[in-house]
Amino acid sequence: MITQAAPNSASIRQLRVAFPQQSFPVGQDAEWCVVSDGDSWREFRFHDYAQIYEVPGLYEKIFIEHLKSRSHLIMAEALVRELQARKRCLSECRILDLGAGNGHVGAQLHELGARHLWGVDVLPEARRAAQRQHPHVYTGYSLVGPQLLKDLKAFGVNTVICVAALGFGDIDPELFEQVMSTLPSGSIIAFNIKEQFLNSLDPSGFNRLFGRLETQGKLKSLRQWRHFHRFSTWGDPLHYLGVVAECP
Ligand SMILES: C[S@@+](CC[C@H](N)C(=O)[O-])C[C@H]1O[C@@H](n2cnc3c(N)ncnc32)[C@H](O)[C@@H]1O
Structure with missing residues (x-):
């Protein structure tokens, strides 16, 4: 049985992960693996984040150690570089980590010098994992709900x-x-997204949203580049589009 014991390096080292042998690739949102803590094996679907976050160290084991995920490093560095170019002090920026999960991105920014970070996620399991694994990283961490925008305004997000x-x-x-509507003019936004969602035929709505925000002068893209995100479970590199933008 995979336990929810307090994280320590020994229990994390014990976790073993195996990926399915597939004759054809599955979609990124259908990927899965099996995990053993030494006793039995259990299946985890990647998009069942709640279950993954409940096992200390499992997110890092799967995505960082095995699938070589780099997005947290690439996007944190891109954000910091843009702030430096504008001579803004990272330690004074009030940074929202949107879709913060277990705090992996926040921890990277904290390491680089950020001191005012606010996490947001939809899952209580994500917030619990962030509090457990990175207790000193976030000033606050909200779950998506009616209080969210008030929390963000009170925190004074500008990044x-x-x-x-x-x-x-x-x-x-x-x-x-x-x-976006809570951000003051001059705010810097760094995000990444799989390119398919920006295709004009994609039904997700992101293509329309970004087009409209740019046309209305609410978002100005400063830099876009394709970058390695991680490997898929069948070993192909997955790429995302990184975007750094500002609220004019
Ligand atoms: C792939 S994980 C990325 C987590 C983190 N940003 C990282 O890079 O390690 C996606 C995260 O988005 C969160 N999420 C999904 N739907 C959301 C929503 N409607 N509002 C906020 N967060 C959401 C998930 O719970 C999950 O923690």
């Missing part, structure tokens, strides 16, 4: 990072736009 949390049924265009 946003959102890593691997748009599309695939995760954060939808409506929530992203609501969050």
Whole structure:
């Protein structure tokens, strides 16, 4: 049985992960693996984040150690570089980590010098995991709900990072736009997204949203680039589009 014991390096080392042998690739939102803590094996679907977050260290084991996920490093660095170019002090920025999960991105920004970070996720399991694994990283961590925008305004968000949390049924265009509406002019936003969601024929609505925000002068893209996100379970590199933008 995979337990929810307090994380320690020994229990994390004990976790073993195996990926399915597939003759053809499955969609990114259908990927899965099996995990053993030494006794038995249990299946985890990647998009069942709640179950993954409940096992200390499992998210890192699957995505960082095995699938070589790099998005948290790439996007944190891109955000910091843009802030430096504008001579803004990272430690003074009030940063929202949207779709924060277990705090992986926040921890990276904290390591780089960020001191005012607010996490947001839809899952209580994500917040619990962030509090357990990175207790000193976030000033606060809200769950999506009626209080969310009030929390963000009270915190005074002026910088946003959102890593691997748009599309695939995760954060939808409506929530992203609501969050954008709380930002003051001059705010910097760094996010990444799988390119398919920006296709004009894609039904997710992100193509329309970004087009409209740019046309209305509410979002100005500063930099876009294709980057390695992680490997798929069948070993293909998966790429995302990184975007750094500002609220004019
Ligand atoms: C792939 S994980 C990325 C987590 C983190 N950003 C990282 O890079 O390690 C996607 C996260 O988005 C969260 N999420 C999904 N739908 C959401 C929503 N409607 N609002 C906020 N967060 C959401 C999930 O719970 C999950 O923690």
